[in-house]
Amino acid sequence: MEEFELTLKPNLESYHEHEKNGLYTYGWSPDWQTAFDELELAEASPGRVIADHGHKYRIVTSRGEGWAELSGRIQHELGDRSAFPAVGDWIAVRFMAEGGNDGIIHGILPRASRISRRAAGSVPTEQMIAANVDVLLLVAALNLDFNLRRLERYLVMAWNSGANPVILLSKADLCDDPERYVRETESIAPGVPVIAVSAKEDQGREQLEALLRPGMTVALTGSSGAGKSTILNWLAGEEIQDTQEIREGDSRGRHTTTHRELFILPQGAVMIDTPGMRELGLWEDGGGWSEAFTDIEELGRNCRFADCRHEREEGCAVKAAVDSGELDPKRLENYRKTERELKYQASKEQVRQRNDRKGKGKKDARRGKGEERRRLTLERD
Structure with missing residues (x-):
């Protein structure tokens, strides 16, 4: 595990230099400070979401623990629920009372993962x-x-x-x-x-x-x-x-x-x-599928045909590995199953996004017509 551990080593020097700031205990760093500054939100303070209770969030800031809600503006801008704060998110908070710990979330820092x-x-x-x-x-x-x-x-x-x-x-x-x-x-x-x-x-x-x-x-x-x-x-x-x-x-x-x-x-x-999961539905493939089945992907590079589906094609290195006992056939079956699932999910998501764009276009058109009618009414008056 030595090589793996080295890739995880945080900037301990920066940590110890700033550990008197309570947020550093929660993972704050100079990089997060830079990202926070780029939001350019006046009178806002950094914080982290430590618990998600639906529309209310338990947060921690330099003042300690408190509660926060999303501002109406940011709720409208975020739109999709997955863009709302999650546990672990770094946020920009404006406190509701001087010296108080509760606040309103006005920004979310870009996620590292x-x-x-x-x-x-x-x-x-x-x-x-x-x-x-x-x-x-x-x-x-x-x-x-x-x-x-x-x-x-x-x-x-x-x-x-x-x-x-x-x-x-x-x-x-x-x-x-x-x-x-x-x-x-x-x-x-x-x-x-x-x-x-x-x-x-x-x-x-x-x-x-x-x-x-x-x-x-x-x-x-x-x-x-x-x-x-x-x-x-x-x-x-x-x-x-x-x-x-x-x-x-x-x-x-x-x-x-x-x-x-x-x-x-x-x-x-x-x-x-996190709560336990009865079933895990996969979402999006940013290369995770290939990484999880890297051994099959590497075997596939030795197939006779570049577009080999590892089913009945001649010269398939993956099928040969199954026949020789090198590869578990159940692993290959799961490789195919998760590929189909991710492709199906991606196609459904594309349809949803297309419908959302159509709906937004119609809404913008209706808003534009309404504004035009109001303008003509004002000109007549």
Whole structure:
């Protein structure tokens, strides 16, 4: 993991230089200050969203914690719900009272990374999970619910986000041979660190804490019952999130965490805990799909035909790898399935955007006609 860790090293010198500013504890940096200054919002102060409660946000600023809402203007300008503040976003706030902590959000700084998925429903929409995450911990429990295909989907989401993925195989104390599962997981996650952990037996703490440097933002995601809140409490050294026992019959859990929230860890990093997901609908492909299946993509470069679909074509290197046992046929099947899903989602999104543009065009035309009628009325008068 040494090379991976080096790529995550924050500017600790800047951190220690400014650590008296409370926001640096939450990941603030000179780069974020530059981005904030570029907004050119008078009488605004920087802050970070630490919890999302729908239309109200728990925030932290140099004054401490408070509550905030979006200004009417920015709500209108943002339009799409996915552009609204998410946990981890850096924001520009104008306080409602002198010396008070509550305020109105008048700006959102450009996101360095965005963790999102497709929201449930027939209309394709993006649901934000967290923003400005440096390391995304994909948590999978070593029990009856362990599923490599599901992990592949989470990796697509992670690589699309811009964050660095790390896989945590939780509840290792329930497994007779966790190293076997580590090897299996490494086979479907080339280049991604895989750590077997057990909060009960304090296993894997040293490897995990190596990622929790001051100034880093780490997020937990995974299925319900995977043990995310337990990991957070374990690392924090106290019960800051409620936990529940999973069902013994099928190892499925319930949603203990009901909203996304950011916590400061004693190791110096901040961690975002998120509600468990029953299903993960993929949203957009910014190269994450190819990155998650990089081994198949590399095999495909050796196919006889450049446009090989890896089905029945002669000289297909991917099919040859399946026949020889080098590639798991279930992995190839998931490769195709997620490709179809992303293409279908992209086509639906294009239709939605086209319809939105048509609707906006009609609205602008009606507004223009109304203004013209008012002008002619004024001229007659």
